[in-house]
Amino acid sequence: MTKSLCLCGCIVLAAVGLVAQEVQTTKPSPAETTPTDASRSGATSADLGPEAAPIWQALRGYLEAFNKHDAQAIAALWMPEGVYVDRSTGERVAGRAALEKDFAAAFKEKPHAQLSGTLKSVRFIRPDVVSAEGEAVESPNSTETASNRTAFSAIFVQQDGRWMIDSIQESDVPPPQPETAALADLEWMVGHWVDKSKDARVDTVVRWSPRRAFLVRSFTIKTGQDSEPDQGTEIIGWDPHTKQLRSWTFLSDGAFGEATWTKDGSTWTRKGTQTLGDGRSASGTQVITRVDDNTTSVELIAKEIDGEPQPASDPLTVVRVPDEKPATTPVTPSAAPTEEQEKRP
Secondary structure, three states: OOHHHHHHHHOOOOOOOOOOOOOOOOOOOOOOOEOOEHHHOOOOHHHHOHHHHHHHHHHHHHHHHHHOOOHHHHHOOEEEEEEEEEOOOOOEEEOHHHHHHHHHHHHHHOOOOEEEEEEEEEEEEEOOEEEEEEEEEEEOOOOOOOOEEEEEEEEEEEEOOEEEEEEEEEEEOOOOOOHHHHHHOOHHHOEEEEEEOOOOEEEEEEEEOHHHOEEEEEEEEEOOOOOOOEEEEEEEEEEOOOOEEEEEEEEOOOOEEEEEEEEEOOEEEEEEEEEOOOOOEEEEEEEEEEEEOOEEEEEEEEEEEOOEEEOOOOOEEEEEOOOOOOOOOOOOHHHOOOHHHHOOO
16 A cells, blocks of 8 residues: 555645445436437446446346336345335335335326436446446436436345346435535635544645636645655546546556545545555545534545545644735745744634
8 A cells, every 4th residue: 555545645735535336226217328229328338348247237127117106126136135225315215115105106196207317337246236326317308408416326136147236325416506605605725724544644735827717735644753744635626528526646656546625514535546656546435524614624535446445534624724825825844834833823
């Protein structure tokens, strides 16, 4: 494990790139994908490789049954003890019979609803168990553009030669924000920050780029009295193509990565992937919570290196440091605040 990855959990504002590098799946969304027109979806089985083909076929079967409003056929695609969880509301439906009843009630309430989806990632946990992620869009009917977009993660289990759904967890996808509003929501990060853990000290300066098109985060990581600090830069900006906040990170040890940012109240979720200096792949999710104007909490979860899960980190507190210099230049070891500066009110 490289130094940059070991420390990423304690870098709330240094944010070394860590996002899941696997095939993802989404719930069908009529506006984006139909069961018979996979080429319009975000990914097809061909995009994900031949091993994803049976999972894509299972997803298409789910879409077809949904769009026929056949609750019994949908329920038959689940394992007998299958579980559905709505992460946005906490709703939980367990068991094939309960699922069939739930779908039948939904079709009665929405007699013309249509579903389309995109398969984004597929990862084999075992030869007969697959984890998949993606997005889905439910529309009132086949012609209206109004829709509800959700992101989902699913577990498929192979039984008697068929891929069955063991569980699905689903959450709403927030509507995209305008460019100015999206970056404005991160303006509180501008300034000088420091965090310390038993393993390292990280100093971070966040500043606006010219014309405020990007936020630039420059950071220094020091792991010992005599060790040479690592340095890095992350650039955060609005992607007008994907309509989301994205960031790109580069480190002095040769590692680089990218991430996407989503907001929920005062909490940001940063999901990214990274190529380490030695060529290995890493992924992970950071949960960044703004406690107040001068305090932030960060936690690294769902870490993987070359597909191997890593322990999650404990939440770390990062504090703003009053600086005599404006936050316009990268942090260097000599620019790091002294203990006396940190104690200033």
